[in-house]
Amino acid sequence: xxxxxxxxxxxxxxxxxxxxxxxxxxxxxxxxxxxxxxxxxxxxxxxxxxxxxxxxxxxxxxxxxxxxxxxxxxxxxxxxxxxxxxxxxxxxxxxxxxxxxxxxxxxxxxxxxxxxxxxxxxxxxxxxxxxxxxxxxxxxxxxxxxxxxxxxxxxxxxxxxxxxxxxxxxxxxxxxxxxxxxxxxxxxxxxxxxxxxxxxxxxxxxxxxxxxxxxxxxxxxxxxxxxxxxxxxxxxxxxxxxxxxxxxxxxxxxxxxxxxxxxxxxxxxxxxxxxxxxxxxxxxxxxxxxxxxxxxxxxxxxxxxxxxxxxxxxxxxxxxxxxxxxxxxxxxxxxxxxxxxxxxxxxxxxxxxxxxxxxxxxxxxxxxxxxxxxxxxxxxxxxxxxxxxxxxxxxxxxxxxxxxxxxxxxxxxxxxxxxxxxxxxxxxxxxxxxxxxxxxxxxxxxxxxxxxxxxxxxxxxxxxxxxxxxxxxxxxxxxxxxxxxxxxxxxxxxxxxxxxxxxxxxxxxxxxxxxxxxxxxxxxxxxxxxxxxxxxxxxxxxxxxxxxxxxxxxxxxxxxxxxxxxxxxxxxxxxxxxxxxxxxxxxxxxxxxxxxxxxxxxxxxxxxxxxxxxxxxxxxxxxxxxxxxxxxxxxxxxxxxxxxxxxxxxxxxxxxxxxxxxxxxxxxxxxxxxxxxx
Amino acid sequence: xxxxxxxxxxxxxxxxxxxxxxxxxxxxxxxxxxxxxxxxxxxxxxxxxxxxxxxxxxxxxxxxxxxxxxxxxxxxxxxxxxxxxxxxxxxxxxxxxxxxxxxxxxxxxxxxxxxxxxxxxxxxxxxxxxxxxxxxxxxxxxxxxxxxxxx
Numbered sequence: 143x144x145x146x147x148x149x150x151x152x153x154x155x156x157x158x159x160x161x162x163x164x165x166x167x168x169x170x171x172x173x174x175x176x177x178x179x180x181x182x183x184x185x186x187x188x189x190x191x192x193x194x195x196x197x198x199x200x201x202x203x204x205x206x207x208x209x210x211x212x213x214x215x216x217x218x219x220x221x222x223x224x225x226x227x228x229x230x231x232x233x234x235x236x237x238x239x240x241x242x243x244x245x246x247x248x249x250x251x252x253x254x255x256x257x258x259x260x261x262x263x264x265x266x267x268x269x270x271x272x273x274x275x276x277x278x279x280x281x282x283x284x285x286x287x288x289x290x291x292x293x294x295x296x297x298x299x300x301x302x303x304x305x306x307x308x309x310x311x312x313x314x315x316x317x318x319x320x321x322x323x324x325x326x327x328x329x330x331x332x333x334x335x336x337x338x339x340x341x342x343x344x345x346x347x348x349x350x351x352x353x354x355x356x357x358x359x360x361x362x363x364x365x366x367x368x369x370x371x372x373x374x375x376x377x378x379x380x381x382x383x384x385x386x387x388x389x390x391x392x393x394x395x396x397x398x399x400x401x402x403x404x405x406x407x408x409x410x411x412x413x414x415x416x417x418x419x420x421x422x423x424x425x426x427x428x429x430x431x432x433x434x435x436x437x438x439x440x441x442x443x444x445x446x447x448x449x450x451x452x453x454x455x456x457x458x459x460x461x462x463x464x465x466x467x468x469x470x471x472x473x474x475x476x477x478x479x480x481x482x483x484x485x486x487x488x489x490x491x492x493x494x495x496x497x498x499x500x501x502x503x504x505x506x507x508x509x510x511x512x513x514x515x516x517x518x519x520x521x522x523x524x525x526x527x528x529x530x531x532x533x534x535x536x537x538x539x540x541x542x543x544x545x546x547x548x549x550x551x552x553x554x555x556x557x558x559x560x561x562x563x564x565x566x567x568x569x570x571x572x573x574x575x576x577x578x579x580x581x582x583x584x585x586x587x588x589x590x591x592x593x594x595x596x597x598x599x600x601x602x603x604x605x606x607x608x609x610x611x612x613x614x615x616x617x618x619x620x621x622x623x624x625x626x627x628x629x630x631x632x633x634x635x636x637x638x639x640x641x642x643x644x645x646x647x648x649x650x651x652x653x654x655x656x657x658x659x660x661x662x663x664x665x666x667x668x669x670x671x672x673x674x675x676x677x678x679x680x681x682x683x684x685x686x687x688x689x690x691x692x693x694x695x696x697x698x699x700x701x702x703x704x705x706x707x708x709x710x711x712x713x714x715x716x717x718x719x720x721x722x723x724x725x726x727x728x729x730x731x732x733x734x735x736x737x738x739x740x741x742x743x744x745x746x747x748x749x750x751x752x753x754x755x756x757x758x759x760x761x762x763x764x765x766x767x768x769x770x771x772x773x774x775x776x777x778x779x780x781x782x783x784x785x786x787x788x789x790x791x792x793x794x795x796x797x798x799x800x801x802x803x804x805x806x807x808x809x810x811x812x813x814x815x816x817x818x819x820x
Numbered sequence: 821x822x823x824x825x826x827x828x829x830x831x832x833x834x835x836x837x838x839x840x841x842x843x844x845x846x847x848x849x850x851x852x853x854x855x856x857x858x859x860x861x862x863x864x865x866x867x868x869x870x871x872x873x874x875x876x877x878x879x880x881x882x883x884x885x886x887x888x889x890x891x892x893x894x895x896x897x898x899x900x901x902x903x904x905x906x907x908x909x910x911x912x913x914x915x916x917x918x919x920x921x922x923x924x925x926x927x928x929x930x931x932x933x934x935x936x937x938x939x940x941x942x943x944x945x946x947x948x949x950x951x952x953x954x955x956x957x958x959x960x961x962x963x964x965x966x967x968x969x970x971x
Binding site for chain 2: 786795
C-alpha cells in the first residue's frame with residue numbers, strides 16, 4: 143500500500159534519470175573522454191538502480207547494475223568508450239525506458255533483458271576490469287579496512303551529513319558485521335543489528351542496501367556506516383548481543399579520506415583536475431557540471447491540471463479583492479493598513495507569477511528526446527544528420543506539451559526518411575553529405591510556432607499529384623487547379639506515402655495525416671513550405687490557450703485593450719502633421735518605411751467622446767514583413783496576462799483573439815494584430 | 821414526490837413590468853450590475869463580457885434582445901447568470917425575484933404575441949394567482965439569426 147505512494151515518484155524520477163542518461167550519453171559520444179559527463183551518467187544509473195531495487199523491480203535493477211559496472215569501468219579508464227559500447231548502453235537505456243513505461247502503465251516492469259545484460263557483461267569482462275569494489279557481492283568484512291573504505295561510495299548528501307556530524311562531535315563508524323555461517327534467518331538478524339544501531343546512532347548507509355539485506359540478497363557479511371556518540375567498543379558489545387553473529391568490527395570512518403577518493407573516482411566538480419593555466423576551461427567545466435547536477439537534482443511532482451485551474455481561478459478572485467483593498471486603503475490613508483496592503487500586494491504578485499508559471503513547461507521536455515532519436519534513425523537509415531535545436535526554452539502550456547510529442551516524432555521521422563537524401567545522392571547534388579535538420583520553437587503573436595526544417599530533397603510536386611490522383615485523394619481536374627502550397631498540403635491527406643520504398647521508419651503515410659489531425663485538435667495548424675532539392679519546412683502553429691503572454695495595455699477612449707508584446711515593434715508618438723495620405727489612407731513614414739495607420743477607435747467602433755488630439759499614440763505592430771501602426775489614446779503599460787477565451791457563445795470575434803482579466807477584476811480584450819494587417 | 825415532479829422551480833425576473841421565468845437549475849447566480857467590457861463587432865444585444873469568478877462570461881441585454889425600449893440601469897437591475905451545456909451566459913434584467921413553484925398544469929402554450937416579445941422566445945405562460953409569468957425558451961433567445969458574429 144505504501145508502495146503506491148512512492149510509485150508515482152519513482153516513475154517520475156526514473157523518467158528524469160533516463161532522460162538525463164540519454165542526453166549525457168549523446169554528449170559522451172562526441173566527447174568520449176569527458177569525465178564529468180561520465181560521472182553524471184554513472185550517477186543517474188546508480189540512482190536508478192537504487193530506486194529500482196527499493197521498489198522491487200529486479201530486471202530494472204539488474205540491468206542498471208550491469209550498466210553501472212560498465213560505466214564505472216569506463217570512469218576508471220579500464221575500458222574506453224566507443225560507439226559500439228554506447229550502442230549497447232543506449233539499447234539498455236531503451237529497455238529501461240520500456241520497463242518504466244510498463245510500470246507506469248500498471249505493469250510489473252518485467253522484461254527479458256538477458257541479451258543486454260549479456261552484452262554489458264561482455265564489455266565489462268572483455269576488458270580487464272578489475273574486481274568491482276562496490277558490487278553487491280562485496281564482502282567488506284573480509285577485506286582490509288582500506289579497501290572496504292574505498293568500497294563505500296557516498297553521494298553528496300551523505301558526505302555532508304557525515305561531515306556535519308563530525309563537526310558536532312559525533313563519530314562516524316564503519317561497522318562490519320559477519321553472520322554465523324549456520325544462520326538461518328539472515329534478514330531477521332540484520333534487522334536486529336539495525337535496531338541496535340539505530341538505538342545508538344543513525345544509519346547513514348549500508349552495503350549491500352537495506353533492500354538487498356532484507357531479501358537476504360547477500361552472503362554473510364555486510365557493512366553499515368553509522369554516526370553515533372557512543373564508543374566503538376560499546377556498540378560492538380551491543381551488536382554482539384544479537385545471536386548468530388560471527389564477528390563485528392568497528393572502525394572510525396574518516397569522511398574526508400573517502401571524500402577524496404570518491405572525488406577522484408568521480409572526478410566531480412569540487413576538485414579541478416587541470417593545471418592552473420587554463421582557468422577558463424576549468425570554470426566552464428565547473429559550470430557545466432554544476433548545471434548538470436542541478437538538472438538531475440530537480441524534483442517534480444505531478445498535479446492534476448484541473449487543480450491548477452481551480453487554483454488559478456481562486457487566485458484571480460483574490461486579485462480582484464486585492465484591488466478593492468488597495469482602493470480602500472488608499473482612501474482611508476491609514477499608514478498601518480497601507481503598509482499591510484502593500485506587503486500583501488507584493489506577496490500576491492509573487493504568488494501570481496508562481497501560479498501562472500506552474501502550468502507552463504519549456505518545450506525542451508519534448509525536444510530532449512529527439513537528439514537520441516535522430517542518432518538512431520540516421521544510423522538505421524545510413525544517413526548523416528546534424529540536428530540543431532533552437533528555442534528549446536520556449537514555454538508552452540502543459541496540456542499542449544503532452545500532446546505535441548508524437549506529431550513531432552512523426553515529422554522528424556518523415557524528414558529523415560523522405561526528406562534528407564543518402565550521402566551519395568547529396569554529394570551528387572552538390573550538397574554537403576551531412577543533412578541538416580533544424581528544430582525551432584518560438585512565440586509569435588498569440589501562437590507558438592514549431593518549425594522542422596530540413597535541407598533534403600523537398601517535395602516532388604509532380605510525384606505528389608500523381609500519387610494523389612492514383613490514390614484517389616484528388617481528381618485530375620482538381621490537381622490542375624491546385625496551387626503549389628495546396629499540393630504540398632496533399633502529403634498530409636490520408637493514405638499517402640511518397641517514398642518509393644515503404645520503410646518501417648516513417649510508415650505508410652498514415653503518419654502525416656495523424657499529425658495533421660492531432661495538431662488541429664489542439665486548435666493549431668500545420669503548413670508546409672518546400673522547394674525541390676532545397677528542402678522542406680513544416681511549420682506548426684499552436685495556440686496559447688490559457689498561457690501567459692506579455693502585453694502592452696492601451697486605452698482607447700475608456701476601453702482597455704491588450705496588444706501582445708510579441709507583435710509590437712515599438713511605440714511612437716506621432717504629430718498630426720506627420721500623417722501622410724496614400725490612396726486616401728493614413729500612413730506614416732516610420733524609419734524610412736511607409737506604414738499604414740489603423741485607428742482602433744474605428745475598427746472597434748468605440749464610442750467617441752472627445753475630439754482628436756494633435757498627437758497620436760501609435761503602436762507599431764508587425765506580421766511577418768508587414769507593419770501597421772495602431773492608433774490608440776494612451777499607453778498604460780506592459781503586463782503579464784492570462785489569455786482567456788471569450789467562450790463558445792461569442793465564438794470568433796473579428797480582430798479579438800481573447801480576453802484577460804485585469805488586476806481590477808475587469809475584462810480587457812486582446813487585440814489580434816495579425817487579422818488587422820492584411 | 822409525484823406532486824413535486826409536476827412542479828417547475830423557476831426564477832422569476834422582471835422586464836418592462838412583465839414577469840418572466842427561467843428554470844432554477846440553470847441559474848448559476850444573480851449578480852448586481854457591474855462593469856461590462858464591450859466586445860466590438862458583436863450583435864447589439866451582446867452587452868459585452870464580465871469577469872465572473874475568473875471566467876469571462878458574455879452578457880446579453882434582454883431588453884435589447886426583445887427590442888424593448890432601452891432604459892438606464894437602476895439599483896434593481898440584475899444579471900442572471902445561466903450555466904448552459906456548452907457555455908455560461910448572463911442576462912441583464914430589470915429585477916430578479918424569488919424562486920417560485922409552477923404547477924405544470926398552470927402552464928399554457930404561448931399565444932402568438934405577448935406584449936412586445938415575439939412568441940418565439942416563449943415556451944409557455946403560467947398563470948399563478950393574478951400573475952402572468954412567461955417561460956423563456958433559452959435556445960431561441962440565445963440563438964437568433966446572428967449570434968454568428970464572424971464577419
